[in-house]
Amino acid sequence: MSRVIDRGAMPFVASLLLLFGTAPAHGAANTAKPLQVFAAASLADAFTELGHLLEQRQPGLRVRFNFAGSQQLATQIEQGAAADVFASADERWMDYVRERGLLAGEPTVFVHNRLVVIVPATNPARISKLQDLAKGGIKVVLAADAVPVGRYSRTVLRNLSRTDGFAADFAPKVMKNVVSEEENVKSVVSKVQLAEADAGFVYRSDITPAVARYLREFEVPASANVVAGYPMALVKDAPAPEAAKAFMDLVLSAEGQQVLQRHGLMPLVANGP
Amino acid sequence: MADPASRPPRPSLASFAVLVAGTLLLAFLALPFVGLLLRVSPREVLARLGSAVVLDALRLSFVTSIAATAVVVVLGIPVAWLLATREFPGKRVVEVLVDLPMVLPPTVAGFALLMAFGRAGLAGRGLAALGISLPFTTLGVVVAQVFMAVPFMVGPARASFASLDRKLLDAAATLRARETFTFFHVALPLAMPGLLAGVAMSGARSLGEFGATITFAGNLPGSTQTMPLAVYVALQSDLDAAVALSVLLLVMAFGLLLGLRAAPAGSFWGRLDARAPGR
Numbered sequence: 001m002s003r004v005i006d007r008g009a010m011p012f013v014a015s016l017l018l019l020f021g022t023a024p025a026h027g028a029a030n031t032a033k034p035l036q037v038f039a040a041a042s043l044a045d046a047f048t049e050l051g052h053l054l055e056q057r058q059p060g061l062r063v064r065f066n067f068a069g070s071q072q073l074a075t076q077i078e079q080g081a082a083a084d085v086f087a088s089a090d091e092r093w094m095d096y097v098r099e100r101g102l103l104a105g106e107p108t109v110f111v112h113n114r115l116v117v118i119v120p121a122t123n124p125a126r127i128s129k130l131q132d133l134a135k136g137g138i139k140v141v142l143a144a145d146a147v148p149v150g151r152y153s154r155t156v157l158r159n160l161s162r163t164d165g166f167a168a169d170f171a172p173k174v175m176k177n178v179v180s181e182e183e184n185v186k187s188v189v190s191k192v193q194l195a196e197a198d199a200g201f202v203y204r205s206d207i208t209p210a211v212a213r214y215l216r217e218f219e220v221p222a223s224a225n226v227v228a229g230y231p232m233a234l235v236k237d238a239p240a241p242e243a244a245k246a247f248m249d250l251v252l253s254a255e256g257q258q259v260l261q262r263h264g265l266m267p268l269v270a271n272g273p
Numbered sequence: 274m275a276d277p278a279s280r281p282p283r284p285s286l287a288s289f290a291v292l293v294a295g296t297l298l299l300a301f302l303a304l305p306f307v308g309l310l311l312r313v314s315p316r317e318v319l320a321r322l323g324s325a326v327v328l329d330a331l332r333l334s335f336v337t338s339i340a341a342t343a344v345v346v347v348l349g350i351p352v353a354w355l356l357a358t359r360e361f362p363g364k365r366v367v368e369v370l371v372d373l374p375m376v377l378p379p380t381v382a383g384f385a386l387l388m389a390f391g392r393a394g395l396a397g398r399g400l401a402a403l404g405i406s407l408p409f410t411t412l413g414v415v416v417a418q419v420f421m422a423v424p425f426m427v428g429p430a431r432a433s434f435a436s437l438d439r440k441l442l443d444a445a446a447t448l449r450a451r452e453t454f455t456f457f458h459v460a461l462p463l464a465m466p467g468l469l470a471g472v473a474m475s476g477a478r479s480l481g482e483f484g485a486t487i488t489f490a491g492n493l494p495g496s497t498q499t500m501p502l503a504v505y506v507a508l509q510s511d512l513d514a515a516v517a518l519s520v521l522l523l524v525m526a527f528g529l530l531l532g533l534r535a536a537p538a539g540s541f542w543g544r545l546d547a548r549a550p551g552r
Binding site: 069071072075122124139141144145146147178179180181182183191194195196197 | 387391392393408409487491492493494497505506508509510512
């Protein structure tokens with residue numbers, strides 16, 4: 001032994017052995033493929049609950065989630081991430097994935113969402129109505145334009161500018177107050193929750209029980225609000241297509257829709273045709 | 274235990290292992306960069322340079338990382354000197370504290386900064402009373418960069434001070450030089466190569482800072498969107514722009530590290546070294 005390997009090199013040799021020695025073991029460990037659901041950040045709570053439900057129904061099945069901004073998920077799928085289901089917060093990023101031929105089925109809208117304005121419970125800027133967002137010096141946080149909720153927020157602002165009771169320059173004035181363009185809706189929530197920002201635009205469903213006591217909510221008038229349709233679809237070359245179909249069936253079932261509704265989303269039936 | 278006679282003639286398994294490990298590691302480090310460079314043409318990178326978003330981000334990155342490096346130098350070098358030359362109670366705690374930002378996930382650091390310097394944070398409330406607000410400001414970007422860059426300055430500076438010849442410092446003391454004089458006229462010039470390494474490392478770290486910045490200072494073009502944030506945002510909407518920005522950032526970081534690495538061997542510092550007695 002001592003003749004072949006001098007002692008100074010032992011750590012190198014050991015690390016090489018470690019490197020190659022462990023590689024095959026990893027591949028063999030996971031025989032049952034877990035279901036990989038790529039879903040918009042705003043679905044985190046509702047989908048996690050549905051995932052647990054499916055795991056109870058189908059023993060042995062494991063459901064894994066990748067929650068992020070829809071735009072990020074679309075890029076990941078484009079770059080070859082192994083996904084079974086893609087659930088986007090808007091049509092734009094679903095179309096992006098479909099146009100690249102990365103879907104195995106037609107997208108189905110499974111739930112709707114709407115926007116609200118949140119302020120910290122302490123309300124440091126003393127906002128008492130939506131019109132106050134245009135006052136000078138208010139710190140407003142939005143999601144970036146690439147994020148679905150960011151684009152919806154800008155649409156809502158433009159709609160409000162044309163609504164009775166709002167000034168025509170409401171939207172540009174609020175945009176001037178924007179201090180940060182966050183990369184996903186949950187970051188908007190946390191900036192407001194921590195009272196760093198005075199107000200933010202988020203989905204109604206983002207006011208989860210965990211954050212509700214830190215926030216105050218202002219409704220956006222229905223005439224100016226957007227109804228965001230969430231599409232989901234089976235991804236091409238899904239590693240676990242059967243489980244993916246089971247999950248999507250659960251989401252569309254009456255039970256699944258109830259879960260979504262409980263998390264502040266608008267189920268399909270309640271929303272009409 | 275190794276048999277010295279048998280070593281030189283045949284290449285040992287050990288040297289083969291070193292070669293394999295070295296090749297693997299270098300390929301692993303270089304391949305992603307090569308991939309980036311092959312993805313876009315230099316012309317494309319230059320074309321992107323002209324866009325307002327890129328120019329804003331570039332300017333902001335330069336200004337903030339230079340400011341952050343200056344702060345880290347001014348505050349870090351005295352602490353490094355103290356750690357290299359003194360024993361005091363609680364020194365271990367200070368050492369750990371200084372190293373902590375290096376191992377902390379940057380997002381956690383950004384969140385911790387909010388807890389301290391945010392509007393509702395421990396020190397933030399006092400700052401707010403003075404009319405100073407850090408989150409969502411360019412100053413906040415600098416604060417995040419300083420926090421993350423400190424260990425990269427203190428570490429090399431401390432090692433550099435610690436490796437100085439004690440006899441030179443003692444000689445200065447026997448000539449009744451005050452410690453401040455010794456520090457500025459003996460220790461600082463002699464330790465310069467190590468200090469410059471610290472400047473390069475902390476500067477590069479500031480330039481690349483992402484997680485703490487986006488968490489603490491937010492993301493707004495022109496005021497808090499530095500190059501790494503611009504890359505991240507572009508990555509979600511315009512992949513080609515993201516690649517061009519990445520290449521730009523890569524070239525800048527590479528140049529910075531290479532340039533300052535070459536400096537200590539250059540004539541200026543060489544002459545300084547030559548002047549030092551005993552070398």
